[in-house]
Amino acid sequence: MTKSVAIIGAGITGLSSAYFLKQQDPNIDVTIFEASNRPGGKIQSYRKDGYMIELGPESYLGRKTIMTELAKDIGLEQDIVTNTTGQSYIFAKNKLYPIPGGSIMGIPTDIKPFVTTKLISPLGKLRAGFDLLKKPTQMQDGDISVGAFFRARLGNEVLENLIEPLMGGIYGTDIDKLSLMSTFPNFKEKEEAFGSLIKGMKDEKNKRLKQRQLYPGAPKGQFKQFKHGLSSFIEALEQDVKNKGVTIRYNTSVDDIITSQKQYKIVYNDQLEEVYDGVLVTTPHQVFLNWFGQDPAFDYFKTMDSTTVATVVLAFDEKDIENTHDGTGFVIARTSDTDITACTWTSKKWPFTTPEGKVLIRAYVGKPGDTVVDDHTDNELVSIVRRDLSQMMTFKGDPEFTIVNRLPKVCHSTMSVIFNKLDRFKHILNKHIHDLE
Numbered sequence: 001m002t003k004s005v006a007i008i009g010a011g012i013t014g015l016s017s018a019y020f021l022k023q024q025d026p027n028i029d030v031t032i033f034e035a036s037n038r039p040g041g042k043i044q045s046y047r048k049d050g051y052m053i054e055l056g057p058e059s060y061l062g063r064k065t066i067m068t069e070l071a072k073d074i075g076l077e078q079d080i081v082t083n084t085t086g087q088s089y090i091f092a093k094n095k096l097y098p099i100p101g102g103s104i105m106g107i108p109t110d111i112k113p114f115v116t117t118k119l120i121s122p123l124g125k126l127r128a129g130f131d132l133l134k135k136p137t138q139m140q141d142g143d144i145s146v147g148a149f150f151r152a153r154l155g156n157e158v159l160e161n162l163i164e165p166l167m168g169g170i171y172g173t174d175i176d177k178l179s180l181m182s183t184f185p186n187f188k189e190k191e192e193a194f195g196s197l198i199k200g201m202k203d204e205k206n207k208r209l210k211q212r213q214l215y216p217g218a219p220k221g222q223f224k225q226f227k228h229g230l231s232s233f234i235e236a237l238e239q240d241v242k243n244k245g246v247t248i249r250y251n252t253s254v255d256d257i258i259t260s261q262k263q264y265k266i267v268y269n270d271q272l273e274e275v276y277d278g279v280l281v282t283t284p285h286q287v288f289l290n291w292f293g294q295d296p297a298f299d300y301f302k303t304m305d306s307t308t309v310a311t312v313v314l315a316f317d318e319k320d321i322e323n324t325h326d327g328t329g330f331v332i333a334r335t336s337d338t339d340i341t342a343c344t345w346t347s348k349k350w351p352f353t354t355p356e357g358k359v360l361i362r363a364y365v366g367k368p369g370d371t372v373v374d375d376h377t378d379n380e381l382v383s384i385v386r387r388d389l390s391q392m393m394t395f396k397g398d399p400e401f402t403i404v405n406r407l408p409k410v411c412h413s414t415m416s417v418i419f420n421k422l423d424r425f426k427h428i429l430n431k432h433i434h435d436l437e
Contacts, residue, residue, distance in 0.1 A: 086327045089127065090165050090331055121433040132199065137188075146184060169185070172368065307370065308410070340364060365385065
């Protein structure tokens with residue numbers, strides 16, 4: 001008998017789940033329920049006046065090879081683009097500092113660039129050197145926060161001025177509440193294997209160099225995109241799963257998911273019902289709590305506070321902006337008094353996105369726990385961004401246009417250490433929901 005699965009959400013997780021389900025069993029009956037009128041979730045590419053603008057995520061990490069492999073499988077291999085490499089900066093102490101050469105995610109692997117940088121004081125550099133002498137960091141219940149781990153290894157100054165701006169920016173959360181083993185377990189593995197984080201990352205750097213020597217013509221950038229935008233990947237994936245028989249229902253809100261002895265009943269659009277053998281939920285926790293909030297297995301998610309953030313895009317004629325920094329962007333230390341957390345000089349990092357003679361800038365607003373995005377209008381957010389950016393570059397005229405894209409409740413300010421909770425969470429679910437895999 002043919003099995004049926006309902007997937008809630010047509011974002012990248014929902015679509016790729018449908019793809020792999022069909023790959024595993026071509027005969028399985030898959031239906032995707034999507035509340036909005038389009039696929040992709042937060043991913044949304046926008047074209048205007050010759051610009052290609054990402055309103056949500058800008059790219060993906062090249063080392064996450066599953067994305068590249070999937071793109072090849074659905075016929076987009078020739079569309080994959082690697083970012084232009086260039087100097088990246090950290091804004092700290094009211095100044096832009098180049099990220100020291102040879103560092104990996106802020107972890108020093110070359111002595112000279114780290115010793116000569118003015119971003120870290122002599123005492124801070126000396127403290128970081130103690131990593132070479134310290135024993136492996138002790139964890140509690142099999143995990144530790146990212147902040148606690150790097151503070152123990154490299155000291156607070158390196159943490160605040162190098163590690164936090166880079167790693168905190170990736171997840172948009174407080175690194176003292178971010179699980180190391182759920183996000184960067186490789187750092188703990190290197191520390192254990194080499195007795196030192198610096199030694200371990202030096203080994204990692206050497207491995208990367210050897211890999212590049214095997215493929216000398218390969219692009220050096222860490223990030224990948226598609227020449228027609230990330231939405232082109234979503235559209236190709238959507239068409240692929242449709243061709244394989246997947247049904248996608250847009251403008252269809254799921255009201256409830258009811259479990260029975262062997263199946264799941266999906267209640268949608270106020271009164272309609274359908275029964276499935278399995279359900280895969282790919283929505284944010286604020287959404288699925290509407291269906292499972294009464295179940296004690298989901299109490300953990302009720303404590304997860306979230307912060308609304310925004311991306312603010314500014315497009316200039318190049319004569320109206322002066323930027324003397326030869327790089328692709330910067331991140332901001334949390335000790336700095338700014339509302340923006342990072343900025344990408346998009347026209348330098350992704351030249352194909354911007355017409356010749358123009359400059360495209362993308363700034364990120366909103367820190368864990370603050371309400372700056374909720375408290376201000378779009379025009380006010382643009383003014384805030386221009387005020388903060390004026391510390392790093394000179395504006396000689398107004399932008400040709402601006403775009404503000406708000407991302408409600410996406411950054412979790414209380415994302416606590418969770419690695420060791422996953423098994424416990426699965427154990428609780430097994431008591432309440434059948435056939436959990």
